[in-house]
Amino acid sequence: MAYKIDKTKCIGCHSCMGMCPVGAISIDSDGKCVIDASKCISCGTCAAICPVSAIGPDMK
Numbered sequence: 001m002a003y004k005i006d007k008t009k010c011i012g013c014h015s016c017m018g019m020c021p022v023g024a025i026s027i028d029s030d031g032k033c034v035i036d037a038s039k040c041i042s043c044g045t046c047a048a049i050c051p052v053s054a055i056g057p058d059m060k
């Protein structure tokens with residue numbers, strides 16, 4: 001189960017991107033972060049560092 005960023009909550013601080021141990025997070029054309037589910041190892045580091053709680057498990 002990968003994590004997902006809620007773009008309506010994301011403030012574009014990019015804190016999560018620097019903390020991801022596998023480089024699964026990048027910036028989209030809107031300046032918001034996005035998680036590549038194929039790289040995400042579900043460690044939860046990004047969710048723990050997010051100051052606005054915009055990141056959580058992708059429940060697909």
